[in-house]
Amino acid sequence: MNRDPLFERLWDGSAPMEEWTAAVSHGAITKVADDIITVHTTYFCGSVTAIRTSDGLVLIDTAKPETARRTLEVVRSWDDGPIHTVIFTHGHIDHTSGITAIDEEADARSRPRPRIVAHRNVQRRMERYEASHGYNSIAQGQQFDDPGYVYPIGQRRPDQIYDDTLSLTIGGARLDLFHGRGETDDATFVWLPDRRILASGDFVIWVFPNAGNPRKVQRYAAEWAAALRRMEALKPAILIPGHGPVVFGAERAAQMLRDGAEALEHLVAGTLALINRGATLDEILQSVKVPARYLAKPYLIPKYDDPEFLVRAVYHFYAGWFDGDPAHLKPAPAGDLAAELAALAGGPHKLADRAAALAAAGQSRLAVQLIEFAGAAAPDDRAIQAARAAVLRLAIGQETSLMGKAFLAVYERAAERRARE
Structure with a gap:
């Protein structure tokens, strides 16, 4: 010992x-x-x-x-x-x-x-x-x-x-x-x-x-x-x-x-059970979680990878890349979708403002989604890119895994560069 x-x-x-x-x-x-x-x-x-x-x-x-x-x-x-x-x-x-x-x-x-x-x-x-x-x-x-x-x-x-x-x-x-x-x-x-x-x-x-x-x-x-x-x-x-x-x-x-x-085994069994019932990836991601008793172990802390990412990998292994959402089968170009949503919202600044409010309230998932739409709708708008960088910084602070933090940081830096250009 x-x-x-x-x-x-x-x-x-x-x-x-x-x-x-x-x-x-x-x-x-x-x-x-x-x-x-x-x-x-x-x-x-x-x-x-x-x-x-x-x-x-x-x-x-x-x-x-x-x-x-x-x-x-x-x-x-x-x-x-x-x-x-x-x-x-x-x-x-x-x-x-x-x-x-x-x-x-x-x-x-x-x-x-x-x-x-x-x-x-x-x-x-x-x-x-x-x-x-x-x-x-x-x-x-x-x-x-x-x-x-x-x-x-x-x-x-x-x-x-x-x-x-x-x-x-x-x-x-x-x-x-x-x-x-x-x-x-x-x-x-x-x-x-x-x-x-x-x-x-x-x-x-x-x-x-x-x-x-x-x-x-x-x-x-x-x-x-x-x-x-x-x-x-x-x-x-x-x-x-x-x-x-x-x-x-x-x-x-x-x-x-x-x-x-x-x-x-818990993640795999839970994911596979829902796949076999025809669940979408989104439904599976909301349902399959690792029991807290495992994540409390000092040698199973999700500090590097994230169990949610594992669920995605298990889904992909058994069910391929299509996640069950018909909008994702042949999606519209990201820029076109972003421009359409920005117009419906009253402009990209409306999306950016809402994203900032959500990020401040700790709702980083929604915030990142909206700020990326705003950024794609107005890629050359310095104010929106600065807001994008700020939202991503808040999301990084709320992320627990090293991978999640690192990947978000890539886009935060890109937004900062665009805000300065």
Whole structure:
């Protein structure tokens, strides 16, 4: 059982994850077991686990571009031997980009580059990122409120791929790899049966599951839950999340896995039940909510993704893009609709004034809808664009998820620019 005071406060919800991030920002080692460590540098960078074997080190993930070299330095402070194998738990850059620093070190030391093992779809993901590089740069920049961001591509591809399961024995250490779909379609979790240690990848991330990102490809809430159930059945004694601190103790590990599975199962079952009755997406969004007992868990706080976004993703998975509103089947151009509504209201300034009043009253959903109509009806009106920016700022303040805040901020900045032009 982990008796670290900060961990205990994270577990009971009295400490925010930002405090843990600050504590590990220099590059911190968690001793998982004899010959096994996990390195953390920030919550937003995936954890990196190093396993010492007689054939060399095995690394589970490699960190993101900004932290890869520091992560490798921390690993080297613990063991300076050759890196034999790297396992990618999935193809996101905060788990794969560090391979460049690792390869450069191997070349400089005249050592063989490590073998990369991953699910088959990691290679397909890397190919897709190259094909949609411009969009990925835009979407990632918006998601993290980083204008001008350029998505890094060109990471080395896996040397060995698998489909459902793969067992490896490296220098006396056995590692069982299992594929599942959750945040991505290429995800792997790693089980060390002789130690009862589970490296979950991003199936466990110390926030509500990231299965509804508005600007990313399809996510898989139902299969994410199934993967968590599969992990729970292994009965791990130690759980190494893809993000956040290591969880020691079988009871806590089981609780974290079970709670995550149950929350996802609730959303999926509720959404699917209403789809099967012919409900529209709007009706489903108003009806399907995560029970408060799950959102109260410190490791299921909807701080990054939003459960409402997950409902949309579940709906899309089963029912496609049409939401059941006939006006949305072949909608009028947004500018035409906005101009028509503005005329009915007595002009775009009427819409803007009403939006401002709604925002001040805390009704940010209606306020954003109306101010966007006003902005589309009068895109060159500086006063309306200034009002639009003000309404969006209020909406950002009322938003709880990082993604919601970041995406709204994109349009707030655009409105501010137009107001100055």
